[in-house]
Amino acid sequence: MVLGIDVxxxxxxxxxxxxGTVVSSAKTLTGSDLVASISNVIEGxxxxxxxxxxxxxxxxxxxxxxxxRKHAPVGMICxxxxxxxxxxxxxxxxxxxxxxxxxxxxxxxxxxxxxxxWDAAQEIRKxxxxxxxVVSKFSVRNPSHEKAVAEIIGGLFxxxxxxxxxxxxxxxxxxxxxxxxxAAVMPVQERxxxxxxxxxxxxxxxxxxxxxxxxxxxxxxxxxxxLPVETILSGPAASMMGGIALDGVRSGCAxxxxxxxxxxxxxxxxxxxxxxxxxxxxxxxxxxxxxxMRVTSVGVGGDSVINATGAGGLAIGxxxxxxPACLGGPCPTPMDALAVLGAFRADAQAARSALEPGAKEVGxxxxxxxxxxxxxxxxxxxxxxxxxxxxxxxxxxxxxxxMLHPDVLVPDRVILIGGPADxxxxxxxxxxxxxxxxxxxxxVANALGAALARTTAQITLHADTExxxxxxxxxxxxxxxxxxxxxxELKALGIRAMAERAASLGLADEFDAQVIEExxxxxxxxxSTVGKNxxxxxxxxxxLIREWEVLP
Amino acid sequence: MRAKRKTGLIFFPAYDWEISPxxxxxxxxxxxxxxxxxxxxxxxxxxxxxxxxDLATEHDIQRVHFxxxxxxxxITPSHNISAGGCIKAARLVLSGVVERAFALVRPPGHHAMRxxxxxxxxxxxxxxxxxxxxxxKNHPGIRRIAIVDTDCHHGDGTQDIYWHDPDVLYISxxxxxxxxxxxxxxxxxxxxxxxxxxxxxxPLPPMTGDEGILWALENAxxxxxxxxxxxxxxxxxxxxxxxxxxITNMSFSAQGYARLNELLAPHICVLxxxxxIEGALPYVNTGIILALAGLDYTSIAEPDYGPxxxxxxxxxxxxxxxxxxxxxxxWRARDSLRPPSRPYFERSKSIYYDTDSIAERQxxxxxxxxxxxxxxxxxxxxxxxxxxxxVHLPRRACEACRSQAYRWYEEPRDTxxxxxLQDMDKDEFLSRYxxxxxxxxxx
Numbered sequence: 001m002v003l004g005i006d007v008x009x010x011x012x013x014x015x016x017x018x019x020g021t022v023v024s025s026a027k028t029l030t031g032s033d034l035v036a037s038i039s040n041v042i043e044g045x046x047x048x049x050x051x052x053x054x055x056x057x058x059x060x061x062x063x064x065x066x067x068x069r070k071h072a073p074v075g076m077i078c079x080x081x082x083x084x085x086x087x088x089x090x091x092x093x094x095x096x097x098x099x100x101x102x103x104x105x106x107x108x109x110x111x112x113x114x115x116x117x118w119d120a121a122q123e124i125r126k127x128x129x130x131x132x133x134v135v136s137k138f139s140v141r142n143p144s145h146e147k148a149v150a151e152i153i154g155g156l157f158x159x160x161x162x163x164x165x166x167x168x169x170x171x172x173x174x175x176x177x178x179x180x181x182x183a184a185v186m187p188v189q190e191r192x193x194x195x196x197x198x199x200x201x202x203x204x205x206x207x208x209x210x211x212x213x214x215x216x217x218x219x220x221x222x223x224x225x226x227l228p229v230e231t232i233l234s235g236p237a238a239s240m241m242g243g244i245a246l247d248g249v250r251s252g253c254a255x256x257x258x259x260x261x262x263x264x265x266x267x268x269x270x271x272x273x274x275x276x277x278x279x280x281x282x283x284x285x286x287x288x289x290x291x292x293m294r295v296t297s298v299g300v301g302g303d304s305v306i307n308a309t310g311a312g313g314l315a316i317g318x319x320x321x322x323x324p325a326c327l328g329g330p331c332p333t334p335m336d337a338l339a340v341l342g343a344f345r346a347d348a349q350a351a352r353s354a355l356e357p358g359a360k361e362v363g364x365x366x367x368x369x370x371x372x373x374x375x376x377x378x379x380x381x382x383x384x385x386x387x388x389x390x391x392x393x394x395x396x397x398x399x400x401x402x403m404l405h406p407d408v409l410v411p412d413r414v415i416l417i418g419g420p421a422d423x424x425x426x427x428x429x430x431x432x433x434x435x436x437x438x439x440x441x442x443x444v445a446n447a448l449g450a451a452l453a454r455t456t457a458q459i460t461l462h463a464d465t466e467x468x469x470x471x472x473x474x475x476x477x478x479x480x481x482x483x484x485x486x487x488x489e490l491k492a493l494g495i496r497a498m499a500e501r502a503a504s505l506g507l508a509d510e511f512d513a514q515v516i517e518e519x520x521x522x523x524x525x526x527x528s529t530v531g532k533n534x535x536x537x538x539x540x541x542x543x544l545i546r547e548w549e550v551l552p
Numbered sequence: 553m554r555a556k557r558k559t560g561l562i563f564f565p566a567y568d569w570e571i572s573p574x575x576x577x578x579x580x581x582x583x584x585x586x587x588x589x590x591x592x593x594x595x596x597x598x599x600x601x602x603x604x605x606d607l608a609t610e611h612d613i614q615r616v617h618f619x620x621x622x623x624x625x626x627i628t629p630s631h632n633i634s635a636g637g638c639i640k641a642a643r644l645v646l647s648g649v650v651e652r653a654f655a656l657v658r659p660p661g662h663h664a665m666r667x668x669x670x671x672x673x674x675x676x677x678x679x680x681x682x683x684x685x686x687x688x689k690n691h692p693g694i695r696r697i698a699i700v701d702t703d704c705h706h707g708d709g710t711q712d713i714y715w716h717d718p719d720v721l722y723i724s725x726x727x728x729x730x731x732x733x734x735x736x737x738x739x740x741x742x743x744x745x746x747x748x749x750x751x752x753x754x755p756l757p758p759m760t761g762d763e764g765i766l767w768a769l770e771n772a773x774x775x776x777x778x779x780x781x782x783x784x785x786x787x788x789x790x791x792x793x794x795x796x797x798x799i800t801n802m803s804f805s806a807q808g809y810a811r812l813n814e815l816l817a818p819h820i821c822v823l824x825x826x827x828x829i830e831g832a833l834p835y836v837n838t839g840i841i842l843a844l845a846g847l848d849y850t851s852i853a854e855p856d857y858g859p860x861x862x863x864x865x866x867x868x869x870x871x872x873x874x875x876x877x878x879x880x881x882x883w884r885a886r887d888s889l890r891p892p893s894r895p896y897f898e899r900s901k902s903i904y905y906d907t908d909s910i911a912e913r914q915x916x917x918x919x920x921x922x923x924x925x926x927x928x929x930x931x932x933x934x935x936x937x938x939x940x941x942x943v944h945l946p947r948r949a950c951e952a953c954r955s956q957a958y959r960w961y962e963e964p965r966d967t968x969x970x971x972x973l974q975d976m977d978k979d980e981f982l983s984r985y986x987x988x989x990x991x992x993x994x995x
Contacts, residue, residue, distance in 0.1 A: 082853035083838070084592050088553050101855065104587040104834055109855040138591055173593035279596075287596050396604045398586075399568040400629050403605070521580040522573055526798070529574065533583065 001051050002547060003205075004451025005038060006238055007059040007192075014041040015447040016052075020548055023047065025444045034192065038199035049205045054545075058212035058238040058450040061192055062185040062231050066284050071184040072131060075124030077117065077153070078176060079136040079145055081110055086137075089173040091180040091286065094127055096120035098149070105464060105533075106141030106471065112148050121153035131186055132156075133179035135163035137172045140473045141462060159186050164473035166227060167280070167289035168460025168537075174280055178288040182229035189228035193221055208508060210455065214281055214292030216241045216274050217456025217542050223506025232283050233292050235446075236265050237453075240274055240293060242445030243417040245452045245544050247437055255385050255411045257428070258445075259418035261303040262320040266385050267295040268392060268411060273542050275392065275409075291458065294392070298384035300377050302338075302420040305331045308358035308369075314376050325354030332358060334377050335420060337370035343423040378424065378431035385432065417442045452548045457505035458516075458539040461494045466523055466531030475501050487520040487534050494538045511540035555599025556846025560650035562637040563589075564605045564657040569630040571907065576799065576827040577659060577674045585656070588834030589841070600845050603644060605637035605657065608686075612639065613677055614981035615685040616713060618942035618972045619668045620934070621993055622983070626668050631677050634659055638683035641820045645784075646691050652844040654789075654821040655679075656837060662707035662788050662824050663734060667942055669934040670908030673705065673734060680788055680822050681713045684720065687784065688947065689979055695719055698782035700773060700816060701726070702765075703790020703824040704800040706737025710788065711751055716744040716918055717946065718925055721752070721780050725768050727793070727802055728755040733906075739879060742889055745897045746918060746926045749886025752776060754879055757871055758801035761864040762808030764872045765793065769815055772876040776883050787818035791826025791836045795862055796854070799827055803862045806832070810839030810849040818844075831856070894920045911935040919953055927953040929960045931968075938993060940970045947976045969993035 001018040007030060015025040026044030031037050042049065065071045075094035080086040081101020098117050101110035124132055132153065136145040143164040150160050161183040163175040196209060211224035214233040224231060239258050247254075250272035258265040268275045274293045281292030299318025307315040316334060323329030326339040326346035336351035338344035352366050359369035393408050414436040416425060421438045429436040441448065459474045463481055470481045470490075475497055495513045498505070517537035523530050565582035572578070589595065595602050610623045612635065619626040634657040641653035661680060663673030670676075680699060687694050699714070701707040701724040714720040722743075729735045743751035754768050777785065791797075793804035813821065821840060826833055835854045842849040882889075891897070896917050903912040912934040919926040925946040933939040941964055945957040961973040964986055970993065973982040987993060 082835075082851060082855065082857070083588075084594075084842075085848070085851050089593070103855055104584045104591065105830070170587060170590040171593050171596070172591050173596060394604055396563060396602050398563070398565050400566060400633060401568055403564075403607070403633050404629055519567065521567075521583055522578070523580060524574045524578060527574050533580070 001047065002054040002451050002545070003042070003045070003052055003056070004447040004449070005041060005055065005057050006446040006450055007034070007038065007057060007061060009060055009064055012037045012041045013444055013447040014045055015444045015451055016045045016047050017448070017451050017548065022441050022444070022448065025441070025447065034195035035198045035202065038196060039202050042199070042203050042205070049203045052205045052207045054207050054210065055200065055205060056210040056212060056218050056450040056453065057196055058234050058446065059192060059231065060235050062188055062228055063233060063235065063283070065185055065188045066181060066232060072187045073127070073129050074180060074183040075127070075129045075132045076176065076180055077120050077124070077132060077134050077149055079112065080172065081137060083137065086176070089176050091177060094124045094129060096124065100136055100145045102136060102138040102142050102145060104138060104141065105467065106138060106469065108142065108144070112145050114152055117149050117152045121156050125156045130157065131159040131161070131183045133161045133163070133183040135172070135176050135179050139164040139175070140168050140170060140460065141471060143471070143473060143478065159183065161186070165476070166229065168473040169280070169289050171279070171289060174287050174289045177286040178229055178280070178290055181232065181283060181286065181288060182227060185228045185232065189225060189231070193225050210508070212238055212450045212453060213456070214290055215276055215456060215542065216293055216449070216453055218450070218453045219455055219457070219506025220503070220508055229288065229290055232290065233281050236295050237293050238446040238449040239417060240265070240267055241449030241453045242447070243415050243439060243442070243449070244269055244272055244274065245448055245548060246439030246441055246445065247415045248439070252413070253409050253411045254413045254415050255434070256415045256417070257381060257385070259416070259420050259424060260301045261419065262301045262317070263297045263299055264301055264381055264384070264418070265295045265297050266381070266388055267293055268389065268409060269415065270409065278395070296384055296388040298380055300334070300380050302335045303329070303333050306333060306355070306358055306373060308361035314362065314372060316373065316377055316380065324351070326351040334373055337373035338420065338423045340366055340370040341374065344420070374424065374427045375431065378427040381428060382432045413437060415439065417445050452544045454543055454545050455507045455509045455511070456540050456542045457498070457507050458537065459494060459498055459505070461490060461536040461538070463490050463534040464531065472497065474505065483531065486532070487518060487536070490534050490536055491515050491518065491538070494536055498538060507540060509545060513538050514541050553597050553847070555597055557651040557844065558599045559841065559845040560641065560644040560653040561595070561600065561602045561841065562605050562640050562653065562655045562657060563602055564633055564637045566630050566633065566658050569628070569659070571674060581658060581827070581829050582656065582833065584830050585833045585837045588838055592838055594838065594841055597845065597847070600841065601650070603640055605633050606640040606643065607632045608635035608639055608682055611981065612682050612686055615689065615974070615976070615979070616681040617664070617666060617668045617677055618930070618940060620938050620940050621970055626670070627676055630659055633657070635661070635677060635679040635682040638679045638822050639686045641822070642683050642687050645819050646687065646694070652819060654841060654844055656823045658823065660824045662701060662703060662710045662790070663705070664709040665712035665903065666944070667912070667914065667930060667932045667940070669912055669936060669938065670905040670910040672903070672905040672907055674825070674907060675709060678709050678713055680710060680786060683820070683822070684786065694783045696721070696780065696782045697784045697786065698723065698777055698780060699786045699788060700818065701788035701790070701824070702793070702812060703788055704792040704797065704802055705733055705790065705825060706753065706755070707788055708734050708736045711737070711741065715751060716746050716925060716928060718747040718750060719947070721750050721776070721782060723752040723754070723773055723776065725754045725756065725765060725773065727800055728757055731758050732800060739882065742882065744918060745891045745920060748889035749883060752879060752883065754875065756802070757868050759803055759865060760868055760872065761803035761862050762805055762811070763864045764868055765804055765808060766811060766815070767869070767872055768876055769812055772879045774815065775880060779883070784820070785816065785818045787813065787816060787821045788824045789821040789840060790824035791833055794826065794828050794832035794836060796828040796831035797826065803864065805857060805862060806835035806839040806852050806854055809836045810843040810852060813840050813843040893922065896920055919956055921950060921953050923950040924948050924953055927957040927960070938969050939967065940972065941968045943971070943973045945973065945975045945977070949977060
């Protein structure tokens with residue numbers, strides 16, 4: 001049996017799954033004592049804790065720490081060389097630029113200066129920062145400068161985060177942001193992991209612990225302590241993975257729509273796997289290299305405020321003013337419209353009174369007005385879904401083959417989750433012209449998503465046979481390769497290395513490694529071939545754990 | 553950070569297209585540029601966005617070229633995409649989605665002339681011209697267009713296509729043709745009898761650096777543009793003036809390219825040549841993108857950049873100053889370049905397709921029309937054994953030229969394997985194959 005626990009800012013949810021079914025679920029308020037909150041919610045499940053084989057947590061604590069600026073102060077030490085001034089990408093109060101430059105092939109053309117690094121570190125330490133992030137331009141092609149800086153300053157700080165360990169992708173400003181955020185939430189994550197451990201001890205659970213990442217996969221507690229930035233924005237991932245699990249369909253292409261109180265999140269699922277943001281997700285306005293689900297958010301939800309604007313005009317959201325009128329709130333909302341239409345069982349009289357002025361304004365009776373509200377909301381969701389899809393399908397391609405054989409996604413159904421999902425099912429289906437499936441247990445989709453997601457990881461390999469060098473930043477590999485290495489050998493080497501060092505990537509489940517990007521370029525200088533430049537990206541196939549998938 | 557001007561990038565590196573594995577125009581060409589652009593995070597800057605190329609259609613290509621025997625036999629899909637990338641750039645700018653656009657596409661196009669028997673100078677179809685004609689068709693409000701070609705090689709293809717066009721100003725700054733392919737581009741080539749002075753060639757001596765090229769820009773190109781008052785400026789942004797380029801002899805730098813684009817402020821840039829794929833292109837393109845977007849580019853530099861090392865010889869400086877004075881004088885006196893009126897003007901020329909080893913002889917006739925740009929007739933015979941007749945009826949053609957053009961088109965019974973007609977105002981492109989039974993022609 002496996003547990004999923006979602007620690008939100010207000011509520012903590014838990015769900016227990018055994019043999020492909022939801023055995024029980026529980027909910028409690030999140031208090032300041034995390035150990036107590038987690039213990040309580042597990043207790044609420046009423047299960048035999050000795051039988052638990054796996055526990056996965058998802059949390060918004062790191063997200064909240066960032067958004068509420070309640071994270072540790074951290075310094076940054078960056079080297080860039082010629083190019084855009086790194087001061088443009090300064091984050092945090094202590095951003096230091098030092099010498100050192102590396103080019104696109106990973107060749108050093110200006111060295112690090114020891115004293116300069118030491119002085120910068122001293123200044124950051126004196127300002128009271130417990131940790132520091134170290135980033136150099138093109139460090140994913142040659143991490144030696146980041147490593148050298150870490151060696152120089154290591155003793156001064158509680159923790160040092162190196163840019164190349166976070167992602168193997170190119171993008172210096174995003175590497176700076178990702179490294180900064182990772183360092184900033186390290187203390188929060190450390191406390192969280194410790195609290196979870198204590199709660200498990202208290203409940204007598206001796207199962208491996210996992211944490212949910214923004215891409216809808218999970219990783220081990222050890223990896224989560226090192227790379228906490230991956231847990232930021234795991235919120236939408238939790239409920240969408242839950243929706244996918246409950247939906248049960250593993251082939252074809254579907255929209256997944258999560259209707260909340262204030263906003264509606266829309267994503268696309270292909271063969272049971274959610275679409276990932278190609279460049280990385282943005283956290284609190286900072287663009288990062290963190291893999292996360294590609295979703296769009298539209299500012300309408302069940303509790304959005306309705307404004308009639310005259311001449312038949314109708315605006316829904318983006319503001320939310322507490323509960324809907326039918327539940328004692330101050331303003332008319334789509335939930336009130338659903339109450340008037342008899343779909344939602346609440347104080348229909350209060351709903352009618354709240355909607356009446358708006359109905360009058362546009363010259364309709366309250367019932368027709370309520371229909372119009374539901375219609376308008378469905379259209380907003382449809383429009384957002386369509387423009388999201390157009391964006392997804394408009395991505396640039398770089399080969400003639402892809403240009404002439406475009407991979408166009410055409411969803412043919414909708415998975416609808418979130419509070420009012422059941423109530424809006426028919427309207428959404430009619431407006432979008434697609435069949436809509438609302439899975440059972442949608443209320444605990446978030447905890448369920450955490451419980452059932454597999455561990456995932458990704459690695460990036462860059463091989464340059466002229467320089468006889470291979471770099472894989474995620475695995476910390478820098479090694480000499482023979483001049484004769486070809487793409488097939490590189491892929492095999494990557495898959496082998498991933499298996500051998502699975503633990504360091506936070507992988508625990510059995511996994512299928514799949515090559516998701518591969519390219520090889522013959523390097524020609526003068527008129528002769530000098531080597532090959534090869535790039536490979538390998539990921540473990542994301543999805544749901546076997547315990548869930550083998551059963552109907 | 554936010555771009556001062558919204559800028560669109562159409563990046564199409566054609567990672568699966570090459571002329572041959574060791575040819576300069578190979579798959580690897582834009583690899584390091586893409587690495588640099590990604591690592592610098594340029595695409596994350598607010599106001600700089602990447603867009604997918606369009607596909608140029610056969611019709612778009614026929615608007616410019618007489619492809620022999622037909623479009624399909626001459627091009628590969630890579631050409632539809634690189635020309636389509638330029639069209640996308642124009643579409644974005646003219647619909648107001650962006651203010652500036654840069655088509656970083658390959659294969660290039662500026663050596664491709666109106667008649668296409670094969671490929672020359674790595675080019676098969678003229679991607680800027682395909683774009684310019686798309687613009688004139690779809691945005692008739694854009695009447696006057698200036699193409700400023702800053703590739704190190706003379707853009708003899710673009711010059712050929714706009715030789716007789718009074719509405720398109722073609723200016724080329726390049727390494728002197730006595731020292732570099734294609735061997736043309738002298739000030740004496742100033743445009744046809746119906747558009748005298750509207751082709752401007754500025755051949756610069758080898759080893760010209762930032763100072764010389766920017767001098768030519770500020771003291772010849774910009775004053776000419778001020779006079780001409782184009783509705784749209786296009787930069788054929790070849791990057792082979794760079795000091796590390798393996799097939800040219802100039803001393804231009806990434807800083808120079810960025811400054812050039814800041815001063816010229818083109819609406820659309822189109823990548824042309826540039827074969828220092830590691831040492832130049834990553835830095836030059838970063839500089840151009842920042843300059844187009846109105847952002848600070850002063851910290852962009854090649855790893856081995858040293859302004860002192862690249863300083864230009866004072867004699868070169870003096871030569872360029874004198875040359876620019878002459879060019880400007882000639883521009884101002886361009887009306888005097890117009891020959892006395894005649895019913896028809898004729899010229900003959902030889903063209904060599906170096907990529908495909910084809911030789912061509914052309915005899916061109918243009919009506920010396922006082923009312924319109926004049927109908928053009930091109931009689932072309934190539935060493936492939938193919939002889940064709942191409943008739944070009946320009947925009948705003950008068951009735952007399954219109955009937956002349958159709959007579960030219962309908963007349964031939966034999967002699968030619970194919971006869972083509974471009975009716976620009978009607979946007980109709982006709983072709984017929986009088987020797988219908990000649991199997992060799994279409995083979």
